[in-house]
Amino acid sequence: MSIYNSYTPDQLEEHFSNFIIKSWSFSKLNQYVRNEKAFEMIYIYGYQNKSAASGVSGNAYHLISDYWKAKQKGLTLSLPELQEIAFKYIEEVPANKWKLQKTTPTIAEAKIKAIKTTTALLSNFYKEKSKYEDHIAKILDVELVITVYVTINGVDIPLPCNVVIDQVIEDHEGKVIIIDHKSKNSFTSEEELRLSIGKQGITYVKAYEAYTGRVVDEVWFCENKYSQNRSGEDQLNMFRVLLTEDTRALYEDLLYENVKRLIEAVSNPDYVYLINDSDTLVDRAELYEFWAKTRITEIDEFDIDYTDVNQEMIKKRHRKIRDSSTKMITPKIIKQFKSNAASFIKYDLSTLDMEPQQKVEHILKTFGIHTQVAHTFNGYSSNTFLLEVSAGTKIASIQGHKLDIANALNVPNVRIPKDLKVYEGKSYLQVETAKKRDRDLIWCESELKGQKIPIGKDNFERTLYWDLDNQSTPFVLACGAAGSGKSVELISIVEYAKLIPEVEQIVILDPKFEFMDYASHEKIEVYNEILDIENKVESLVREMNSLIKAGKKKKILIVFDEFADAIAASRKGKDLDIYSMVQVGNYKPTKDAFGFPVPGPPKMQRQKTGELKSLEENMRIIKQKGRSVGFRGIDATQRASTKIITGDAKVNYSLMICFRVPKEIDSRVVIDDAGAETLAGMGDGLLKTPDSPDLIRFQSFWKPQEQTA
CATH class of the missing domain: 3.30.980.40 (Threonyl-tRNA Synthetase; Chain A, domain 2)
Known part of the structure; x- marks a missing residue:
């Protein structure tokens, strides 16, 4: 067992502060050995992250993992079913992840090529999958993601190893075999495989054995060739690495030399990563454009994912590189060099100084x-x-x-x-x-205009309002995934409503316990438990009916967070039945001491005497009748479900707000149009209002926690 497994969280935090990356993988290692500067660009700065059509199709092909997952459960996915899974993946690749090339200068053409290639790969797999299945006695693991400390050549490697293992099986002889799937335009020569593939294989083996405790006997690399063989030969080529004691020692020794070099580099903040001009797998112009960018650009201009790199070490290193470069060479010359390099990166305008x-x-x-x-x-x-x-x-x-x-x-x-x-x-x-957020829209009391609650600002700096005094806009629907800004919007609305004298009462229905801080406010009531929420809504219906009969008005704001979850958890059906003891007759008459007849005692029976209205029904009644007496409300949910947000339900919402949602269909459920799936999150929203024929994009107000009361 690696010594690093015994480290406490504090020891690990101190330990990781000495490295610029927090883990290693064979992909990182292979890139570092082949081209150090490309390693820095991709795995430290996160600079190059676009995939050509062949790369996208390769990722889509790896979704054959769904076939093997189904096999584990005794099911078999058909070719059309697996194709649909792969095609959906291709369609959902974001626009800025596609690398356009001469043969695919548009995303539409790149998608067509990716779908065509994936179709060939999956067809090959289904025709020749017996090469796998004939050997399988048991599927042990599929698409196993592992992060574990490993020991190589008797040395505990100080950074954990990340691997994604496509498949692990047990064959009919009881051998444990790791299988790796690869898509190829042409088969790798057996000579090259014998020399190079062992290091990748032993990386999988060391990680899997450290993680599971099982001993691996073989590693199989299966190449699927999407260009068709005219000779009619097989499209799948299986190369087996047999793990004898000698081959293990050999591959570990080869692997250790490379890992040692990588660890030494990432533990030295002043290490100079060298450019390999002979590396044909990386665009040389991109590499030099990146090199120039590190010399003249602030660190914030890079899209760095700090989850797997040391933020402070990168910032210090970058500052040192930039400052020393601009002292030796004028920024003007570096910018000119960067522009020259970028001009050779065809079909990618994102790198140009435009x-x-x-x-x-x-x-x-x-x-x-x-x-x-x-x-x-x-x-x-x-x-x-x-x-x-x-x-x-x-x-x-x-x-x-x-x-x-x-x-x-x-x-x-x-x-x-x-x-x-x-x-x-x-x-x-x-x-x-x-875009990347460069400023926040801070909550400001001066934005409040009478009973008009500010919702946010559009890109034209116009403030958008929800007018509580307008009977045509009494109720609002707000939807958005986690982190989209939905809760921030609700808090902003509550904070503005507190300042409106005409709002006599604010009722917050909060099944997720996110608004507990408001429970102590004099005109705010907060309800969390589902039964308390049901009872409060029922009492609001009674109060509304009383106000209607008396011809009076009372401005009450109802904020219902996660109403879809609350409705799903509320009482339904027989749970709403009211039972009482009802007299159904009398028992047999008796006689008193003088022989006179005495009526028998009443015979009582528990019977259904009524039915409570459900939470959903009571909320619907409030929306239908409450506007006339001053009731206003906003319902918010993460779930854009047609079971909850039905066409009939949406009739009661005059304003609809949709923050970022995962899929286009979710956007259409909420605002009857696509677009919310493309939003940036954190308060970036779309507003559907009767005042505008089209959706309005806006940024919601944000009130820092220290300012809320």
Whole structure:
């Protein structure tokens, strides 16, 4: 067992502070050995993360793991079923993850090639999967993700090893075998495999054995060749690595030399990562463009994922590199070099020193669409470009290239509303793109106008309101996934409502216990337990009916967080039945002491005498009748389910807010249109209101916790 398994969390934290990365893998190791600068670019700075169509299809092919997972359960997925899984993956690859090339200059063409290649790979697999299945007595593991400390050549490696093992089986002889799937345009020669594949195999073996305690007997590398053999030979080639005592020792020794070099490099903050100009697997222009960028750019300009790297060490290292470079070479010369390098990176506008609006215009011109970005608006979580479209240009043609626009801007997606935007008396096509947040929209009391509660600001700096005094907008629906900004929006609304004198009471229905801090406020009531929520809503219905009969009004704001979960957990069916003891007759008469007849005692029986209304029904009644007496409300949920947000239910919501949701279908459920799946999160939302024919993109207000009371 590795000594590092015995470290306490505090010891590990101190230990990791000495390394620029927090784990290693064979991919990292292989990249470091082949090209150190590319390793720094990809695995430290997270700079290169785009995949060509072949890379995307390779990832899609690895979803044959679903076939083996089904096999474990005694099921068999058909080829069309597995194809649908793979095709869905390809469709959901974000625009800025596609690497465009000469043969695939657009995302649409890249997707077609990826689907075609994946289809060939899956067809090959189904035709020849007996090469796997004939040997399988038991499937032990599928797509196993492991992070574990390993010992190589008797040395405890100070960083944990990450591996994703495609498949582990036990054959009919009881041998434990690791299987790795690879997609290839052409088979690797057996000579090359014998020399190089052992290091990868022993990495899997050491990690798996340390994690499970099982001894691995063999490692199989199965290459699936998507280009068809004209000779009719097999498309799957299985190469077996037999793990004898001698081969284990040999591969461990080869692996250790490389791991030792990597560990020494990542533990030295001043290590100089060298460029290998002979590396054909990395775009040399990209590598030099990255090199120049590290010399003149602030660290915040890089999209670094700090979950697996040491943030402080990178910042110190980067500052030292940049400062020393600009002292020796003028920034102007470095910028010129960077521009020269970027000019060789074809089909990728994200690397060029162009303004975003120039990139939008340029990418559309490459498709013969002439536009001009007339206005640019810098929002909080997104930017808006207003495009002046040349006469004769079909708007639909621009809609078809929105992924190419996103790729040029290096964002996952862009949103192009269906309706034109009228600005300063002129119509424009509107393009919205998510961006890295550079400022926050801080909650401000001065934004409150009478009973108009500020919802947020759009990219044109207009404040959007929910008018509590307007009977046509009494109830609001808000939806968004975790981290989308939904709770922040609710807190902002409550904070504004507290300041409105006309709002006599705020009722917060909080099944997730997120608003407990408001329980002590004089005009706020907070209910958490589902039975308490049901009883309170029932009492609100009674109060509403009393107000209607008396012809009175009372401004009550009902904030219902996670209402879908509450409704799902509430009482239904027979649980709502009311039972009472009812007299159903009398027992047999008796006689008194003088012989006179005495009526028998009443015979009682427990019977259903009524039925309570469900929580969902009571909420529906409040929405239908409550507006006239001053009831206002906002219902929020993470679940964009058609079972909860039905067409009939949405009739009662005049305003609909949708923050980021996982899928396009979720967006359509909430706001009847796509777009919310492309949002940036953290308060970036879409508002559907009767005042606007199109959805309005906005940023919600955020009130820091220390300011809330």
